[in-house]
Amino acid sequence: MTKVQIDRMQYFLLIPNLLFPKAIGITAGVTARRVGGDAWTAMAIGFAAGTLMLLLIVFLSSRFSKLTIIGIVEQVIGKWPGKLAGLMLAAFFSLGFAVSANVMTLHLKEYFLIETPFLVICLIYILLCMYGVILGIENIIRYALLGFLGCLLINVTMIFGTIGDFEMINLLPLFDRGIVDNLAASIYVFGDLALAAMAIGMIFPMLNDNNKAGRLTFWAMAVSAVIIITWPVLELGVMGAGAMEQYVVVCMQQIRCAQLTRFLPRYELIMVFFFTFSTFVQSATLYFCAMYSIKQISGIKKDWYIVVPLSLVLVPITYFMAKDHNNYVNFLDYPWAQICLAVSLGLPLLLFVMALFSGKLMTASSANNSTGS
Amino acid sequence: MEQKISGDLRKDEQYLITTIGQGLDTQYRHLLIPALDSCSALIVYIKGLINITELEDAIIRPLTVPNRIGTEKRVKKITLPDFIKSSLFIAGIKPSQNWTEICDAIVSGNSVLFIDKYPGAFILANTGWESRTISEPTSEVEIRGPKDSFVEDLVPNMALIRRRIRDYGLRFEAMRLGDRTKTDIALVYIEGLTNDEILTELRTRLGKIKIDAIIASNTIEELIEDSKYSIFPKMLRTERPDKATAALLEGRIVLIADNTPFVVIAPTIFWHFLQSPTDYYEKYILGTFWRWIRLLAMFLAVSSSSAYVLLTSFHQEMLPTSLALKIAADRQGVPFPAAIEAFIMEILLEVMNEAGLRLPKALGQTVSIVGTLVIGQAAVQAGLIGPALVIAVATGAIASYAIPSFAMSNTIRLLRFPVLLSSALFGIFGYLGAIIFMTLYLISLRSLGTPYYSPISPYQKDPQKDTLLRAPYTEMKKRPETTRPQDSVRQPGSSGNNN
Structure with missing residues (x-):
């Protein structure tokens, strides 16, 4: 494997960072377009289901504690299916990176740097993430503390800035569109959860102490759910579902509605300052996971040999994905949410069932017990 | 021979x-x-x-x-x-x-x-040469606390430490570096307290030094530090014996070089550069307050002129309307774009700073007057620069002097330029990119194997009591884990007198 090690605290803080940036604005907007005022309940359902899925990944990873999810596929199904899964995950993480990077680039392009060419914004952001990958995943994950603090600060400032305009009536009635529609719309949260789940599948072997990792993951998901669901609740309460549906980056619109005293009537800059740290952690982690997937299937030792060509691929993917923001939103609506659902539920379930029936789940468990893990 | x-x-x-x-x-x-x-x-x-x-x-x-x-x-x-x-x-x-x-x-x-x-x-052994007597520190002035400082002689410097620590385990390991200068070096640590791995690592690095001359302790520092091309100082220099003593008692190592009044402390973390002995000589709440003020000063030193440029050039709508109109009115007729204006002012400030250091004391006042009147007031009156920029640049300059470590203060002043450049090119994105780049780099650094950004990242709970906070002494029962001391307990069996 690798000598890189992360501690439990870093692991705990990584999870909110992997979910927060896209979920608070873009996912909330996409969900609102489907179920209107039920956006927050649909997202809450998505989080509940996603937590179970993440726990399944953690369970599998704990059983095969020295293996990434690609390694687990190789062990449970076979070498070549493992390579295929690695290739699929490399593509998945690359697209995930572009989705995450465009959360940032769209914030900038649509609200701050309207005249700057979009390609330049993409290029610089990718270079920044590339620098993080070159420094190593350990350093990216260490950044998660700053990202998490940033998330908390945005939440606190946003709540103070908008609570005065909050209208409870906008959230009622609950489940206005019915349970079925809520369930169907909850899959949009998987666009975020799947990225986190698969990234955990890659990073889990680096955890220096995986004792009670399930409990740790559960609480990380609970914290993430609270800080994320706060956004659609307040977005709906302040702007209403109708307004939410009109915007791509809903969180920025929410921040525009906020006013922190007379002297700070607009604080998008402050918001984006706090927000950038967690977005960077999300993007750089996904970039690393894409690189690491390729590394595992190709056997290439030097990261540079992968990072440079991968960057060259990621630039056009990121650029064309969100050059027109309608394309980006449509992509998130279909097929990205469906791909994410399929990958994040399909792969772990398949592995679990196959490992259980082939007896490898028990073998791995006893091997872990015998080595003290 | x-x-x-x-x-x-x-x-x-x-x-x-x-x-x-x-x-x-x-x-x-x-x-x-x-x-x-x-x-x-x-x-x-x-x-x-x-x-x-x-x-x-x-x-x-x-x-x-x-x-x-x-x-x-x-x-x-x-x-x-x-x-x-x-x-x-x-x-x-x-x-x-x-x-x-x-x-x-x-x-x-x-x-x-x-x-x-x-x-x-x-x-x-009847050495005896003319040397400076022990006097007040010149570069690390504190209102309270001892007034002595290290001198250029090794022996009195060792005595200054020995007078403060009467522990039997205090060791002054002698070595000589520099083929031609044959400079005497003392490796100071407390046996049974300092981590052996760190000590061995330092000895190994010192043993690898092959150089003709050690003129001052910073040469050794450069030769043994991690990430040699890094702009950030990774070892702390001090001329204050109380600071060196405190470092030894935390399990760190002090290097004293003959002919240098500054000793080198390793390993050092980033937050040490924001700490000052005064934090410990005053009430804990004041110590904490000052640490946060210094952190704010560091932020202002890096950001003030960049913030001016990005707000006036890219994101004017983020300013309250009255302020935006005032700045716009003041800048009317200024021939340069805000970025060029800021660069000119920052460079002039550095020139004045450098001139102030080199000039004889009698002429120092002249530079201050010329700087204030000509470059400040006259340039504003002539309409060459906006007054808001003068305030931004001056704020950054003053803030940089609030950082207790001269080495870190210089680093921060230098970093203003790349941050300013990237803000001038890409507004808030450039600024944030530069900040992320810097913090990520800081997180990746190490000082003698110790993570430079610890205990914030990687996070360690107990050392938080003496990082951005200065907890009361009754709460600081353990030494910081960052240096992995052999004896981590400071107050054995202390019940903590909270009265």
Whole structure:
């Protein structure tokens, strides 16, 4: 494997960072377009289901504690299916990176740097993430503390800035569109959860102490759910579902509605300052996971040999994905949410069932017990 | 230098003349020792490096006074080294037969005594040169706390530490670095407290140094630090013995180099550069407050002029309307874009800063007046720069001086330029990119293997009491984990008197 090690605290803080940036604005907007005022309940359902899925990944990873999810596929199904899964995950993480990077680039392009060419914004952001990958995943994950603090600060400032305009009536009635529609719309949260789940599948072997990792993951998901669901609740309460549906980056619109005293009537800059740290952690982690997937299937030792060509691929993917923001939103609506659902539920379930029936789940468990893990 | 000491004074003197020369300062003084049947002797020393009074009174007089009753009888019964040791009134007498050791001793400020027909020499430790007396620190001024500072001499510097720590485990490990300068270095640590791995690592790095000259301690610092091309200082320099003492008691290591009034402390984390001894000499709540003020100062030093540029050039709508209109009105007629304006002002400020350091004190005031009036007021009145920019640049400059470490303050001042450039090119994105780049880089750094950004990232709970906070002493029962001390407990069995 690798000598890189992360501690439990870093692991705990990584999870909110992997979910927060896209979920608070873009996912909330996409969900609102489907179920209107039920956006927050649909997202809450998505989080509940996603937590179970993440726990399944953690369970599998704990059983095969020295293996990434690609390694687990190789062990449970076979070498070549493992390579295929690695290739699929490399593509998945690359697209995930572009989705995450465009959360940032769209914030900038649509609200701050309207005249700057979009390609330049993409290029610089990718270079920044590339620098993080070159420094190593350990350093990216260490950044998660700053990202998490940033998330908390945005939440606190946003709540103070908008609570005065909050209208409870906008959230009622609950489940206005019915349970079925809520369930169907909850899959949009998987666009975020799947990225986190698969990234955990890659990073889990680096955890220096995986004792009670399930409990740790559960609480990380609970914290993430609270800080994320706060956004659609307040977005709906302040702007209403109708307004939410009109915007791509809903969180920025929410921040525009906020006013922190007379002297700070607009604080998008402050918001984006706090927000950038967690977005960077999300993007750089996904970039690393894409690189690491390729590394595992190709056997290439030097990261540079992968990072440079991968960057060259990621630039056009990121650029064309969100050059027109309608394309980006449509992509998130279909097929990205469906791909994410399929990958994040399909792969772990398949592995679990196959490992259980082939007896490898028990073998791995006893091997872990015998080595003290 | 493999030739043996012959015992023939002429030959030995000639050898020394060939090796260390016979300049104005190198003295070869011949004597006759009555107690040894008027045997010839030679004392070699370097004028200015030895204590001449001690030489006369404690070495030459006892050897040359003829009427020392009983000495002649005694000398027949005892050996020559014992005779020398019992006759001279100095503490350090070391017989030697090694030319290298003898020559090193002479150039290091010892006297060496040769006696005819004796195939060896005596190194007499009577060093004594003119040196600065211990005075108040000049670069780390504190209102409260001790007023002494390190000087250029190794011995008084060691004494300044020894006076503060009477622990039996305090060690001053001697080494000599620099093939030509042969600079004495003391590696100071507390045995049983300092982590052995860190100590071994430091010894290894010091052992690898191959250089002709160590002029000052910063040379050693540069040669042994991690990430040599990094702009951030990764070892703390101080001229305050109290700071060095506190570091030793946290399990860190201090390096004292002869001829340098600044000692080097390792390992060091980023947050140490924001801490000052005053934090501990005042109430804990004030200490905490000042640390946050310094953190804010660091942020302002990096960001003030960048914030001006990005707000006036890219994101004017983020300013409250009245402020935006005021700045726009003030900038009316200014011929330069905000970014160029900011660069000009920042560079002029650095020029003034540099000039202020180099100028004689009498002229320093002139620079201040010229700087304030000409560059500040006159430039604004002439409409060449906007007044808001002057405020932004001055805020950044003053904020940079609030950082207690001069090395870190310089680094931060230099970092303003890339941050300003990227903000001028890409507004908030450029600024945030530069900040992420810097913090990510800081997180990746290490000082003697210790993560530089710890205990914030990687997070450690207990050291938080003395990082951005300064907890009351009753709460700081353990030493910081960042240095992995062998003995982590500061207050054993303390119940913590909270009254």
